[in-house]
Structures are given as structure tokens and as C-alpha cells.
Amino acid sequence: MIIRDLPPLDVMSPSEIEKIHDISLELLQKEGIEFHNEEAREIFKKNGAKVEGKKVFIPAKLVEEQLKLAPSTFDMFARNPDRKVTIGGGNTVLAPGYGSPFVMDMETGKRRGSTFEDYKTFTILAGNSENIDVVGGVLVEPDDIPDNIRHAKMIYTGVKYTDKVLMGSAMGAKKALDSVKMAGFIYGGEDYVKNHPVLISLINTNSPLQFDNRMTEALMVYARNNQPTIVSSLSMTGTTAPSTIAAALVQQNTEIISGITLSQLVNPGTPVIYGSASSVVDLKTGNLAIGSPETAKMFGGTAQLARFYNIPSRGGGCLTDSIVPDAQSGYESMMVFLTGVCSGFNFILHSAGLLENYMTMSFEKFIMDDEICGMAKEYVAGIKIDEDYLGKKTIMDVGSGGHFLSTDHTYRHMKELRQPGVSLRDRYMSDCPLPDIVGRARKRYQKIVEEYQAPPLERSIDTELQNFIEKLT
């Protein structure tokens, strides 16, 4: 968990934020938004919205009332109490890459379909990371196991190999319910789960201005069970959103606040996150440009809008459009991740591993991104200042033209400045004669995979989970 000591970096003025809010309310009230799930439409109708076909016209007042009910911060629990995280405020909770269909093979250097074995490996890398807080999501899409058990195997892998906070499945009501049941086994009963957020799930809108059936079902299941969801838009400029950043923010905001409204109508006060994976598209090629400054700015606006609503935010990540872990992948990932943290995101999905926008997960890139996460953490921790840290006495003692190599002040503080920026070289690789960082990342990867010790899982829980998965097949 990153704890930010710096004020958030704003990219818009308060009046600009209000304009976006006002247009969103007007759009929801007058133009409406499609919910493909009937039950959701009924809930809106019962609360005073007009419904025509799939379209729901939501009164501005209803939206504003419901947005106020969502909590500004909430805790999430893991089987290891030390892994508890607080989502909101100056905190940023990190989850790794999510949803890639491909993996970059370490042997061939080429991308290939991802497997359950890859899923396990990425879980181990995430489990080992000092920075990643959340596992169990769609780290990669394991195509070699059947769809009907995939969600359950992913959660099981998360809890078997780590003791961190878990993500749930958003693929319809059935899989969301399965996720909640498994959480019951893990945390000693459904009652505990009802009172403790333990599963966080990603609910995407279907831009422009739609919610599909499957994700809406899952949203409602999780809301009823008091489990947090990230209501997220992936609006793409010029294709599924207008081609200006401001208008994409308007459309995205309209979608997200309608989803959050639904969550609160289902269960007032249920935890929810205001989220975005929206991005710029280069219309010359049709490619997403997620490693771009425009995407970074759009994320800045997203975080600020969430702050306006006093609801935790999600966006950012170590994002790049590069297809290999090269300098471009480094500078793009740092730009989007660091500005995301500085903008005040409370939850960052895609913190590690992604190449080629959201398409490919790379083991080497995961290791490098983990480094970026640590660097951002150190940066936003700010500068420690007290009388001793200000060092007046040591400066006086050394005086003009001296040196600080042997002062008491240096002995006391030297370990604090530990070069995290080159830790892949320094901390793990002291025997490594400075090859390219890809080589260093592979060496570190080998070390982790060979030495990682999964935190033991109680045998009874393990058995219950395995039996549950067996019955699904």
C-alpha cells in the first residue's frame, strides 16, 4: 500500500469539475442510459426513474442522494491480518495486471496464449512483491481450463499461494455468488463476509452509455453481500467516446455515477470505487495509446472527479504501448503509474506486468514494474523533516570543505537512502556484471520462483475450496 504524503496533483479547476458533473446529471435525466439487466431497471423504476425499453432516465436528485451514501474509505481484509488495506484517503492499493489473453514467453521472446501455469507464476510474483496488495483477479486469462471453473481456480490460486486481499469474478451472478461462497469458506462463514469486505471486483460499463447484463448482475450480487466493486468505464476516444479528453470524461462520469447509484440503491452504504481504464485512441492506426500523456491526463481528471464525489478512485497502472520491455515501456509505464499515484488514485489495477496496452503479460516487465511501484511509493512518501533530519548541527560540525562520510549523523541515516531506483542492480544483483535490465529481471524472476514460500493455508479451508471447485465441474 502506497501512503501519499503529498497533496494530490489536480489537472482541472473546481468549476471545470462541476461542469462535468452538471452535464452528466443532465444526460442521465434527459438522455438516459441503457441497463440490459431487467432487475436493475426495476430497481431504478421503483426509486423514481423513468424506464423506456432498456433505457433508464435517472432524476438528478436521485443520483446526488445515492452518491452521498457511498463510503469515502473502507477496509479490506485478508487471511493474514497484516495484509489488511484501507481504500481511500491518501492510500493507493495495488493490484497486478488484469485480463490479458497473451503472455510473452521467456524462452522465445514472443507472445503466446496464456495458461493456468502462467496464472500461478504471476500469483507467486505478486505474492512475493512488497508493493502489490491484491491478488486473485484475472492476472492472465487461463485459456487451458474450462470457463465454468476458471473463476474458482483463480480465487483458489490467490488464496493458496498468498495471504493477500482477493478479487472476485464479475462474470455474471452465478460466478459472483461462487466467489462470495468461496470467501465464506476462506473467512469462516458468510456472516463474516457480510460484515467484512474481502473480495473486490471489476465491473466495466459498456461504452457509450450502457451496462451489459452480466456485469450488472455481478454488481448487484456484490452490493447485496457488502463486497466492494470498482465501477469502471473503458471509454476510448474517437471510437466508444468522443475524441476530446473533456468529453470522454463527461461520458465516463455519466456511466460511472449511474453504476454507483445502482450499487447504493441495492444496498445503501455498500463500498464502491469510482474507476476508469479509459484511454486515447490514435485514429490513424486505430490503436489504443494507453502509455500516452493524454491518457495520463484523463486519469488525472478521473481521480479528481472521484475526489469531488468523496468516493475512492481507481485508474492508472504501469501502462505501455510497447510490445517489449524496452526503454519505451519503461518511460510510458513510469509516466502513467506515477501520475496516477500523484493524482490520488486509491486503487491501481494493472500495476505490474502489462505490455502492448492490455494485451500481453510479461514476467520480466512484472519485475521491472514492481520496481516502479516501489519508486513511486518512495517519492510520494515525501521528505522527512524534524530537527535531526534538518541537520544544522552536522553541517556546523563539518563546515566548509569537509566531508560527511564519517559523521555520526551519516551513520544514523545512511541506510534510509538506499537507491531503490537501481535495486534490480543493487539489492538482488550484486554478483551480476551489469547486463541489460531484462537479464537482471530474469535473474530476479528465477530467484523468486525458486525460493518463494507460499504462506500455509489451513488444511480444512483448502479441502472445502477444492471440494467446491470439484462440484462446479
Add this chain to the structure above:
Amino acid sequence: MIIRDLPPLDVMSPSEIEKIHDISLELLQKEGIEFHNEEAREIFKKNGAKVEGKKVFIPAKLVEEQLKLAPSTFDMFARNPDRKVTIGGGNTVLAPGYGSPFVMDMETGKRRGSTFEDYKTFTILAGNSENIDVVGGVLVEPDDIPDNIRHAKMIYTGVKYTDKVLMGSAMGAKKALDSVKMAGFIYGGEDYVKNHPVLISLINTNSPLQFDNRMTEALMVYARNNQPTIVSSLSMTGTTAPSTIAAALVQQNTEIISGITLSQLVNPGTPVIYGSASSVVDLKTGNLAIGSPETAKMFGGTAQLARFYNIPSRGGGCLTDSIVPDAQSGYESMMVFLTGVCSGFNFILHSAGLLENYMTMSFEKFIMDDEICGMAKEYVAGIKIDEDYLGKKTIMDVGSGGHFLSTDHTYRHMKELRQPGVSLRDRYMSDCPLPDIVGRARKRYQKIVEEYQAPPLERSIDTELQNFIEKLT
């Protein structure tokens, strides 16, 4: 020139800034600072400072009075009027790498001593850049030409191959005077130069708490000629500075404000920049860690202190500790450069080309860093917002489930989102089947070097400059 539309990112509170200021004043008054130049000591003495040997004890009141005289912004002029820059406010003016003794050879991939030919090539790369504003400094140290003409050849190269703002030599009074004389030839007389800042020069302190003779002489020459200097500290934690960031900032501030005080005593109101290249040292290895989050934070404090004094600031850059242009060099460079711009630096030296902290200049890295400069520029330009940009009408027209590919709004705005983050691939490399970014950077390098057209220099100026250099030998 980068124009920042976002508020500056602060890393300290106002009271913390004041504490640093207060300790600096106390140190200057009670502990003193060494000036190795006699004339400088005399000037301080005449203005009420106590002098003992090389040490000058400067009254707090004198420092505070003089700091107020330094201008908060000033213009710098180039031979092309369109290349004029304003230093201060929300602007960031960029200069390339400075002072490296080595170049990374493109053929061998290894570092070697730098030559005057390399100097010319980097000048062409800087001249071609859309982002770099200032040339003529010590782009690399050209060891193959004699020291007594080196400074003049560098300025000549800057003005011969580009029409941008120039840097002067800080290597003592003689070379500073030579620089001012050359500026007279270029800009049509010494009178013009006296009234127009046209040369900016880097004056380094000698930490801890010293100013050497050579740099102090140059500072005074430039101040008398109304030419801006960057008074910069390169305090290294644990060696030439205390090992905490806060104390390093205290020491650095003490040095810088005493240098600025001298500049104002020499010529009240002369333009000056509050500068830093200070950095963290990893005491396990003794290496500088300039691509680290600690260094980025220290720079943030530097920019904030300069804002406190209402004097333009210098720091940051595309800095890395990596020895090759790999992912590490990408993410470290982006971190330090982008946080530098967001922190509000008005002048960034080392914007392009550096590898291995300040030791080596790389042609490929220069091309990549230019990309980073462009990305940062786009990011801090903020989000354009007006009625049309907010796009209410187009969102209504398209409605739920439609697309924006063929709307009038998209046609009007699509060119604005042009993927600068992947321009090395996209804008110049459309015929290039996605090799590693080093290959793409080399291809772009070739294109620039082959196609670059130097802006013609008036023959009479060219002759005057050449004659001047001839006489130096």
C-alpha cells in the same frame, strides 16, 4: 519551452520551507561560507559582512534584501526572434545534457572519450528538437581540442548550427569575458548584450559551503554584463552533504542563496536562477543515485524553495543511473524529468542524452529523452475545456451503444490526440516493423543527421567569430 497549466506539485509544507530558510540564514551569519575569490570577499565586506580568511559571515538582513532584488522572470534572446524564451512563472526552458566526459559509441555500444565531432552532432540533435530551447553549453567535453579555445568553439558551434538561446562558459573570468565578447559579435554589439540576456551560464558551488575562485569570477563577470547565471549546488548526501534529504536541502540552500546574494551585490536586479544538481549517494557502493525517487524528492524541495524566494529555479532532467538505454533508463529518466516539470522547475539542464548518471552521453538516449520531454510537455498542458470540448451534443447524438468514428466532433478533434507517447514508432517509423526502441531511435538519428538544415548564419558574424577564435590560439 514547456508551459505548465497545472499547479506546482509541492513536497513540503510552507512551515518546513521556512525552517530551511531560517537555518540557512543562521548558518551564513554565524558559521559563514568560504569564497576562494578575494574580490568577492571584498564585495561582501564592503556590504557589511564579516570576513575571516576565506570565510564570509553574511548578515541575515543583507541576504534577505539581496534575494528580493533578483527578478522573478526574465526573457532570454536568440538570433531567431521566435526562439526567445521566458524563464520563470509556469514555463520550463530545456537544455540538453551538460559536461559528460564520455560518449556511448553507436558502432561498438561502448563508452569512449567524447570529441568535438560528437559535440557537433549533439548540437544538431538539439537544434532539430522541438523541445530543447538552449544550446552551446558543455553538451559533451570535447577533449580533442585545446582547452584555451574549447569554450569559444562550443559557442561558435551552437550559433553556427542552430538559432537557439546560448550558454556561456563558467570556467573563470577570461572565458566568461570571451563568451560575452562573442555574444557581442553575434547580437550586434556589447550594448545590445548589456540590455538583453543572451547567454546563460552554470555556476556550481563547491560543497560543502564553498565557492571556488574560477566559478566565482565567472559569476561576477556575467552579473556585471547582466547575463543570467544558474547558481547551483551539487551536494551529494553522505559525502559532500549530510545523509538526509532535509539537511542536504538546508546546506544546498545556504550555498545557493549566498551565491545569489553576491550576484545582486555585483549588479542589483541581474537575472539569476536558483539551481540544483544535488543527489543521493548509495553509501554501500559510493555511487550517485540520480535516477532515484529520493533525488526526485530533493529536486521537488529545490523548486519549492526557489518559489519561496520568487526566483526562477533549475533542477531535474532525464537522469538515470543505467549504463545503457534500457527500460531502467526509461523509467528513471521519466520519473526525474516529469516530477521536475510538475514541481515547477523553470530551467532543466540535462534534458536529453545522459546515461550512467552524468558520465556518458548517448545519441540513442538523446532521441528517446526528446520524446520524454514532449510527453511531459503534453501532460502539464492540462485538459482543454470549453462547451465544444465537453461534447454534450455529440454524446447526445450518438447515444447508448453507438460509436464516435464518424461524427463531426471527431473529425474536428481527432488530430489533437496524436499519440506522442509512441511517436518514435508512429510519426517517424511507419515503415519500421517494430524493432526495439534503440533501433527506432537510431533510425530517427540517421534521418536527422542526414536531413538537418542549419539556419544560415550571416557571413560577417561567422567571420568575426572565426577570427576571434583564431586569435585565442
